Amino acid sequence: MDKAQVIASVAGDLYATEQSVDEAIARATTLVQSMIGSRTALNVSPVMGADAQAKAMEAIAALGAARSAVVACHEELAKDHRRMGWGTYAEFGQDKGQGDRPKTTGEHRLRAV
Numbered sequence: 001m002d003k004a005q006v007i008a009s010v011a012g013d014l015y016a017t018e019q020s021v022d023e024a025i026a027r028a029t030t031l032v033q034s035m036i037g038s039r040t041a042l043n044v045s046p047v048m049g050a051d052a053q054a055k056a057m058e059a060i061a062a063l064g065a066a067r068s069a070v071v072a073c074h075e076e077l078a079k080d081h082r083r084m085g086w087g088t089y090a091e092f093g094q095d096k097g098q099g100d101r102p103k104t105t106g107e108h109r110l111r112a113v
Contacts, residue, residue: 018070025063032056
């Protein structure tokens with residue numbers, strides 16, 4: 001593999017990891033919502049399932065910390081990439097919800113996370 005392919009491979013794995021963590025957060029919040037909704041639908045006391053719900057919310061907090069770590073990893077990889085003088089590579093083979101865009105060159109600043 002040449003340099004661009006190696007970089008694209010790491011970038012693909014990074015994007016997949018970011019997407020997986022986001023999906024896990026969404027699924028965990030849906031779980032909590034389902035737990036609350038089902039308790040209400042069954043007309044069960046809020047005490048029932050409170051411990052399980054608290055554990056699910058702990059998991060959401062842990063996933064939030066994991067997301068922050070993955071974002072920090074992304075930032076560090078971007079710094080290393082620039083330090084090595086490799087410029088900016090834009091591979092749009094992965095669908096990041098941004099549609100097709102042309103390849104970019106030069107330094108660009110992150111506007112939103």
